[in-house]
Every structure is written in C-alpha cells, then in structure tokens.
Amino acid sequence: MTETELHRLTEDGRRLVGESFMKGEATLTDEQLSEYVEPMPGHPTADLDRIDSAVEQVLTEYPEYDTDIDGALAEEIYCGLDITRRTAGDPGLWHWLAVVRYPDLVRHRWEYRSEEAMREKFLGAGSDLYSNAIHRLWWIAELTSHGDDYSTTDAVFANQTMVNKVFDRWFARYQPAVRAMCDELEDEPSRVIDETTRRFNHALTNVQLEGLSENEAREMIREIVAESR
Amino acid sequence: MTRHSQRHRTTTLPFSYRDKGVDFELDSFTVDDGNQTALELNPAQTEIDLASAVSSSDSSDEPDWNTITLHGKLRLPEETVQAVFPQDERTHPPAKLYVTIRCHETIYRDRVVISEAPTTPGEHDVTLEVPKSTVRGTVELRPYLVRTESRSEKELNDYADQKNFRVASGTLYYVVVDRPDDEERAAIDGERVRFSQNAHLPDGNKLYYLDFRNESRPKLWINSDHPRIAEVLQSRGSVGAEARMRDVILDQVSYGVWVQLLVRVGSAVDVEGDVEHEWQEMVLQTFARNLYDTSDVSEATHRLRDDLSDPQTLPHVIQRIDSELQEYINPREQLIHLMEEGLQI
Numbered sequence: 311m312t313e314t315e316l317h318r319l320t321e322d323g324r325r326l327v328g329e330s331f332m333k334g335e336a337t338l339t340d341e342q343l344s345e346y347v348e349p350m351p352g353h354p355t356a357d358l359d360r361i362d363s364a365v366e367q368v369l370t371e372y373p374e375y376d377t378d379i380d381g382a383l384a385e386e387i388y389c390g391l392d393i394t395r396r397t398a399g400d401p402g403l404w405h406w407l408a409v410v411r412y413p414d415l416v417r418h419r420w421e422y423r424s425e426e427a428m429r430e431k432f433l434g435a436g437s438d439l440y441s442n443a444i445h446r447l448w449w450i451a452e453l454t455s456h457g458d459d460y461s462t463t464d465a466v467f468a469n470q471t472m473v474n475k476v477f478d479r480w481f482a483r484y485q486p487a488v489r490a491m492c493d494e495l496e497d498e499p500s501r502v503i504d505e506t507t508r509r510f511n512h513a514l515t516n517v518q519l520e521g522l523s524e525n526e527a528r529e530m531i532r533e534i535v536a537e538s539r
Numbered sequence: 540m541t542r543h544s545q546r547h548r549t550t551t552l553p554f555s556y557r558d559k560g561v562d563f564e565l566d567s568f569t570v571d572d573g574n575q576t577a578l579e580l581n582p583a584q585t586e587i588d589l590a591s592a593v594s595s596s597d598s599s600d601e602p603d604w605n606t607i608t609l610h611g612k613l614r615l616p617e618e619t620v621q622a623v624f625p626q627d628e629r630t631h632p633p634a635k636l637y638v639t640i641r642c643h644e645t646i647y648r649d650r651v652v653i654s655e656a657p658t659t660p661g662e663h664d665v666t667l668e669v670p671k672s673t674v675r676g677t678v679e680l681r682p683y684l685v686r687t688e689s690r691s692e693k694e695l696n697d698y699a700d701q702k703n704f705r706v707a708s709g710t711l712y713y714v715v716v717d718r719p720d721d722e723e724r725a726a727i728d729g730e731r732v733r734f735s736q737n738a739h740l741p742d743g744n745k746l747y748y749l750d751f752r753n754e755s756r757p758k759l760w761i762n763s764d765h766p767r768i769a770e771v772l773q774s775r776g777s778v779g780a781e782a783r784m785r786d787v788i789l790d791q792v793s794y795g796v797w798v799q800l801l802v803r804v805g806s807a808v809d810v811e812g813d814v815e816h817e818w819q820e821m822v823l824q825t826f827a828r829n830l831y832d833t834s835d836v837s838e839a840t841h842r843l844r845d846d847l848s849d850p851q852t853l854p855h856v857i858q859r860i861d862s863e864l865q866e867y868i869n870p871r872e873q874l875i876h877l878m879e880e881g882l883q884i
Contacts, residue, residue, distance in 0.1 A: 325828060352601030394672035395645040437643050449646060483641075484648040516552060518705035520639045520650040521685040526703060 313355035316393070318402025319409055320346045324433055327409055332428040334417045343410060354397050358411070361390040365415050375421045380447060381467035383415075385460045387444060388451035398452070401435035404445035408432045416443040439477040450477060453488050462492050471500040475507045481514060486524035494531045498539075505538035506531065554699040560619035560707030561636065563682045565611035565665075568592075570604050585710060590718045602671070607716065609667045613638070613653055613682055613709070617660040623684070623706040625698045631657035633688040634706065638667055639681050642674040649673075656687040669714070676717050682709040727800075727818055729759040731769050747792050749799050755816045759796060783880040786873040794864055801826060801843075801860050808844035812837050826867070830859050 323346025330336040364386035372379050397403065408416050409432055420431045420443060434441020439449050450473065454462040466472050472495055482488045491510065495503050510531060522530070567575045570593055578587060593604045613636060624632050636654040641647060653663050669678055684707040690700040699706050734740040740748055740760055746768065750758040763769040772788060774781045804819040814820055827839035846856035 325834065395642075395647060396672050396675045399642075399644040399646070399675045437646055439646065453646075483646045516554075516699070516701070516705070517703045518639075518683045518685045520648055521635070521637065521683065521703050521705070530703075 311357050312359050314358040316350045316354050316356055316391075316397070316403060317347050317406045317410070318350050318400055319343075319405035320348060320402060322346055323409075324405060327429065327432050329425050331409075331413070332417075332425065332432060333422050334414075337413075338409070347406060347410060348402075350397065350400065350403060352397070354393055356392060357390045361387055361412075364390070365412055369414060369418055372418075374418055376419075377467075377470050379419045380473070381464055384447040384451045384463055384467055385455075387447050388455065388460075388463075391448060395452070398445075398448060399436075401442075404435040404442040405433055407444045408442055412444060419443055437483075439482060440474070446473075446477070453477075453482065453485055454492055456489070462489060462496075465496040466492050469496070469503075471503050472496075475503050479507060479511055481511060481519055484519050484522075487519060487522060487527040490524050490528035490531055494528060494535055498535065502535060502538045506534050509534045509538065552699075554704065554706075555623045555697045556699070556705070557619050557622055557707040559709060560616070560623065561682045561684055561709035562614040562616065563611065563638075563665075563680075563709035563712070564614075565609050565680070565712055567610045569608040569610070571606055575610065586713045586715065588715045590715050593716060594718075602717065605671055607669045607671075607714075609665075609669070609680070609714065611665045611667075612662055613665050614662045615658060615660050615684065615707075619684070619707050620660050623698065625690075625696060628690075630659075632659065633686055633690075634658045634684050635687050636663065636682065636684050638665060639679075639683060640667065640669065641679040641681075642676065643679075644676040645674055647673050650683075653682070658684065669716070671716075674716060676715070678714045678716060679711060680714060681711040684708070727757045727759055729761065731761045731763045731773075733764050734760070734762040735764050746788075747795070749796055751803070755818075757800070757818060759792075761792075780877075780880050783873070783877040787870070787877050790868050790870040790873050794868055794870070797822075797826075797864050797867070798860060802847065805843040805847040805856075808840055812840045812844070814840075826860075826863060829866070830856075830863050 323343070326338055326342060326346060328336070331338060364383055368379050368382055372382065391398075393403075413432070416431050420428065422428050430441045431443040435445045440446055450466060451460065451463045454460075454466055456462065466476070472492060476482050476488060476491055476495070481491070487510075491507070495506060498506070513530065513534070517530070565578055565580070565587065567577050568587075568589060569575045576592070580587065589607060593602050593607065615636060620629055620632055624634075633656050635652060635656050636658045637650040637652040639648065639650045641649075651665075651667050653665055667680060683705050685703055685705045686699055687702060689702045690698075732740070734742070734745060734748070739750075739752070740762075744765070745762055746765065747762060748760045750760055761769060761772060768788060771781055771785045774785050800818070800822050804814060804822045807814055807816075807819055808823075814823065823836060823840050823843075827836050827843055828834060831839040831842050833839050843856065846852040846859075
C-alpha cells in the first residue's frame with residue numbers, strides 16, 4: 311500500500327471545468343492544473359492505489375451510467391481515503407478527486423444531461439450529500455457503515471430510491487437515525503420509502519432528532535413503515 | 540415585535556413549548572490540556588470566536604489543536620417545568636436534558652446528555668468536548684429538554700404526551716473554530732437601521748439600500764422598519780423554516796446588490812483597465828472572468844468597461860450580468876429548500 315498526499319482544487323480552479331471538459335471532449339493538462347492544485351492543510355494521505363484499481367475495474371466491467379457502480383465503489387473509496395470528517399468537509403478535496411484524479415469515472419457513471427447537473431457531479435460538495443459524484447459515495451458510507459460492516463451501505467446503493475429519498479433530507483445527517491432508516495427500508499418498495507421518509511421528516515416537527523437513540527429511531531420508523539404500506 | 544415573535548413560536552407547536560425555557564450559559568473553554576480560559580461574552584452574545592485562539596502559526600496549515608472543551612451551566616427553571624408538564628409529573632419530570640452539537644460543514648449532528656430522567660428544576664454543570672476531527676468552520680450548540688416517556692391521556696390537554704417530544708430549548712451558541720478562507724474578501728459593511736428615522740436613507744418600504752456616499756467603502760443598510768424580516772436575517776441556524784427564509788431573502792438582496800456593484804465597477808474602470816478601490820478589485824476578481832468566459836481578468840475588465848459605455852452593447856452586458864448572478868447566487872437551490880420546508884416534503 312502506498313500512501314499518497316491528498317490535494318485540493320482551489321476556488322479559482324473551478325473555472326477550469328467547462329462544458330467540453332464535462333462532456334469528455336477536452337482534458338486538463340498538468341500545466342493548466344498546477345496553479346490551481348494545492349496540498350490539503352495538515353497534509354493528509356490516502357491509499358489512492360486502492361481507489362485507482364477499483365475505479366479501473368469499474369470502468370472495464372460496468373456499462374456507462376450503471377447505478378451499480380455506486381455500490382461497487384463506495385467501500386473502496388471510503389476505506390482508501392480513511393479521512394476525518396474535518397478533511398471530508400473541505401469541498402476542494404472532492405473537486406480535486408472528481409476533476410483531476412477521476413474525471414473518467416464521473417463521466418462513466420453520470421450521463422451528460424445538462425451543464426448544471428454535470429457541474430454538480432464535478433463541483434458539488436459541502437453539506438449537500440447528493441451532489442459530487444465521489445463525495446456522495448464517501449459520505450453515504452460514513453453515515454451507514456458499522457465498523458467494518460458495509461452491509462447497510464451496500465443495501466442503500468442497491469436501491470437508488472433510498473439514496474434519493476433518505477440522503478436528500480436533513481435527518482440523514484444524524485447517524486443513528488439514518489442507519490435505522492436504511493435498515494428498515496432495505497426491502498421496501500419505492501412507494502413505502504417515499505412515504506416513510508416524508509412522514510418521519512414531518513414527525514421531527516415535534517420530536518427532537520438528536521434525542522433519539524438508534525433503537526428509538528428504529529421503533530418510530532417501524533411504526534411509520536407499517537402505516538405506510 | 541421580537542417578543543411577539545417569540546410568543547408566537549411558543550404556541551405554534553400543538554403542545555406547550557418554551558423556546559427559551561432552559562438557561563444556557565457558556566463561561567470558559569480549554570484547548571487540549573491547556574488552562575481554562577474565561578469567555579468574556581457581552582449580554583446576548585451568541586457567537587464565540589475561538590478561531591484565533593486555536594489557529595496555527597502558519598495560516599495555510601491545519602490549526603494545532605485536538606479538542607476544544609467548553610464549560611458552562613444549564614439551568615432548568617421551575618416555571619418551565621410548570622409550563623410544560625402536567626401537575627402530576629412536575630415533581631419528577633420524565634425528561635432528559637442534553638446539548639446538541641451540530642456542524643454544517645462536516646454533516647455532523649450529535650448530543651451530550653447533561654441530565655437523564657427525571658430532570659428536576661435546578662442547575663447543572665456542562666462540559667462539552669469538540670474534537671477537531673469532527674468539525675470545521677462553525678459549531679452550533681443548543682440545549683433541549685425532551686420527554687422520556689409517552690403519556691396516555693384520558694382527556695385532551697395542552698401538554699406534550701409522546702416520548703422524545705421536545706418541550707423546551709435554550710440559547711443557540713455558534714462557536715467559530717475556523718475562519719472562512721474568503722473572510723478577508725468581504726469589502727463592504729452592512730448594518731441594520733430604521734430607514735424612517737434616518738434622513739439620508741430612502742423613504743418608503745425599501746428592504747435595503749446600498750450606500751455609495753463613501754465610494755471607497757460602500758455600505759449596505761438593511762431596513763429594520765420591517766422587524767420580522769430583520770429578525771429573520773439575523774438568524775444563524777442552518778436548518779428550519781427561519782434559516783430557509785433567511786437564505787431566500789439574502790439571495791434576493793444580494794442579487795440587487797451585486798448588480799449595482801458590477802455596474803458601478805464597470806463604469807469606474809479607467810482606460811488602463813485599473814480601478815481605485817479594494818471592493819472594486821474584489822468584484823472584478825469574482826465576476827469578470829466568468830462574465831466573458833475568459834481566464835484573463837484584464838481582458839474581461841476592459842470588455843466590461845466597453846460594453847457598459849456603449850448603448851449598443853449595454854442590454855447584452857446586463858443580460859450577461861443577470862445570467863452570471865443566477866449562476867453565482869443559485870437562487871433556485873434556496874427556494875427549493877424553503878419550499879420543502881414549507882410543504883414538509
């Protein structure tokens with residue numbers, strides 16, 4: 311395993327990402343990028359070889375725009391990066407990974423439908439869990455894994471409705487609730503997922519979210535799932 | 540008007556709730572194993588800036604600390620217990636008291652329990668540890684009192700009856716542990732004032748006014764003749780209807796402000812392509828390249844100057860400015876958040 315120093319794309323570097331780059335019709339040279347790439351504060355490192363291998367495999371084995379790519383990569387990206395939330399909270403890191411390290415992966419996973427949508431996949435990040443193509447994989451793994459157990463993470467990525475409906479909501483920032491929600495919705499149809507997440511969100515008008523233990527959240531969600539079926 | 544709004548909030552839940560029912564006071568902090576340092580806060584001050592206390596000597600590198608510990612007191616007044624619990628529960632309220640720790644930038648929500656049930660009126664010591672690995676930017680701390688048992692009522696009353704319903708909360712503190720990278724770029728001041736009582740500010744129901752009397756440092760005035768709007772603009776939360784509304788209002792104000800700044804600066808560029816003031820430089824650095832889709836600020840600056848001075852090109856440059864500001868501000872995003880909040884979807 312080789313540890314590679316992580317970098318970030320600066321705010322000004324974001325302007326390098328034009329329509330032709332996002333479509334894969336143009337590439338960015340090291341010379342163009344050098345001015346806009348800088349080391350991360352604290353100089354964190356990561357096992358990028360592991361992620362390189364996983365990305366290469368995905369590009370070979372999965373057809374374009376296949377949503378199964380998410381599940382195939384999430385654990386590898388999460389383990390390969392092994393960073394703190396503080397480091398993960400720097401949008402520049404995700405911009406560097408998407409624009410500089412793995413732009414082919416972003417284009418392979420996400421079909422170019424509009425400039426705005428594709429820009430989000432390269433240059434989204436921050437507190438929006440459902441934006442940057444690589445950031446979302448790391449964060450969803452961070453919020454759903456239990457130690458070395460990625461079964462909940464795998465279940466989430468096996469069901470894109472769950473990804474959309476759970477992680478676009480604010481309760482998804484509270485780990486005990488999001489784990490309970492994902493476990494309980496694992497085998498449910500889209501209609502129940504939609505209804506349960508909506509009703510749970512509504513219930514939080516009165517219930518204080520951080521007061522819930524994982525078991526209490528699970529109990530509430532089970533009742534709502536039963537009513538939503 | 541503020542008091543009225545506070546009262547309104549205590550009655551919008553379907554049960555008795557006290558928004559300021561828990562007294563929360565932070566009085567000191569410790570960095571790692573260092574000495575406890577007093578926080579000298581003004582009355583009603585809720586922002587605690589620790590960024591300079593914990594910053595690295597090399598500002599480009601990671602601050603040199605591992606854990607900040609905040610110390611303080613939580614006091615549950617008798618009157619809050621009286622207000623939010625029915626008579627038969629008041630001696631041993633089935634409630635726990637805790638402080639939530641939230642950090643927007645690290646997608647973090649957690650809590651530190653201060654008192655398990657029963658939580659009786661009185662004072663509790665608070666010690667909150669904030670590990671650096673879990674936060675960046677601003678950390679939000681807020682106490683809550685919540686029920687720990689459901690209650691089966693034979694008759695309807697005004698009290699919360701379900702487990703984990705919140706019944707009271709307290710001051711929300713914002714602890715700044717990192718200064719934003721672009722902090723020094725803020726080149727204009729802002730202030731809240733009653734337009735009706737200041738002759739140099741416009742009449743009528745204006746929401747804001749960008750004041751160029753001092754061309755070297757423009758000032759943004761927000762009209763506090765509209766107290767509900769001014770109050771929402773002062774809110775610092777990251778979730779909830781008030782925060783959503785604030786972001787939409789800020790988008791609306793900032794659009795108008797940026798248009799003015801861009802037109803002003805474009806008209807102030809001299810034949811050499813230079814400007815006189817720092818804020819003008821900042822506006823050009825931020826927008827000029829994107830307006831003309833070029834990486835050369837100087838070229839973009841000349842083009843902006845030329846386009847604004849020619850009646851033939853003026854409408855087109857205004858259209859460019861509009862388009863760029865919609866990209867920059869992205870009002871759609873905050874509007875969607877507000878709609879989701881309002882519609883509970």
